Amino acid sequence: MSDIGDAAYDNTHRAFLQCLLARQTINFAEAKPILATIQTAQTPDRPTLSEDISQADFEHYVGTINTSIALFDLEIKSASHQVSKERVWALVNTASDALTQMATVHTPDEIAFVKRVLDAMFETYNTERAEIMAILSTQALKLHKPPAGEQRREYVNQTQSGAVAAPSVAITQSQAQHILDLMVQQGWFELSAKGYHSLSPRALLELRGWLVDTYNEQGGRESDEEDEDEHVKIKFCAACREIVTVGQRCPSLKCNARVHNHCTRNLWRSQGGREECPTSPPPVGEKAASQPRRRTNGSDARGRQTAPQSDAESGAEDD
Structure with missing residues (x-):
């Protein structure tokens, strides 16, 4: 267990920040040898191995850096890759957009x-x-x-x-x-x-x-509770609240609920095991008469498969 997470902001944090500036993004596996090398250079009489760097150490280290760079409108943020599910960290300018x-x-x-x-x-x-x-x-x-x-x-x-x-x-x-x-x-x-x-x-x-x-026409809104007749361009995962550009959608075209593929399990768990849309669950009563008939095997009334696809894959066929 490394003690890097307990240190105040020092030259080791500055060195890691310089590495991140050069790389722009990093994952935990990539960060471990970098932090180990930096820490060893700081205390050569006590070499640090990659295996000595734990996830908690790394996140504490990032937190220390964020506290120091906040004054410069910078922050190290993280997000899970929508396909590989790997969590990556990026140095983000909070005062101006990337463009x-x-x-x-x-x-x-x-x-x-x-x-x-x-x-x-x-x-x-x-x-x-x-x-x-x-x-x-x-x-x-x-x-x-x-x-x-x-x-x-x-x-x-x-x-x-x-x-x-x-x-x-x-x-x-x-x-x-x-x-x-x-x-x-x-x-x-x-x-x-x-x-x-x-x-x-x-x-x-x-x-x-x-x-x-x-x-989004109603700029600044990040809720999934928009008018159901409005097609919202930028949608957020019902589980992790990050933007969804690859994932699954509600079978109802008018519903704006979306979820990342790797977030579905957490979403079902939060709903007590109910594997249904959190915004537009199948209705019971008169409203059910106007709903398209779908089979439980993931196909509609005509037998066509409706299993979710990644957005890029489903669109590839259209092109």
């Missing part, structure tokens, strides 16, 4: 391209019937130039606000591909084996507020 930070290393036209890709993820490929929230490289490359409608909106917005700025211009497809590759290398996007780009855990942590404000 603002990207503006320091990318041109305005490159940032405009990234925004168009995000619009495609969360609007074009995020419909009531197919919540893909991911985009193929071929689809993303077609967004290398802004549509005419976007340029007109920019002109109107600038005219109303009195601001003067150059409108977005097209970039080449090779530039667009380079930006996509950079987004993956820098940990903002993930590229699946099927060729889909989606937001990484780091991006979901950094962009949480921005995504809600941008794509």
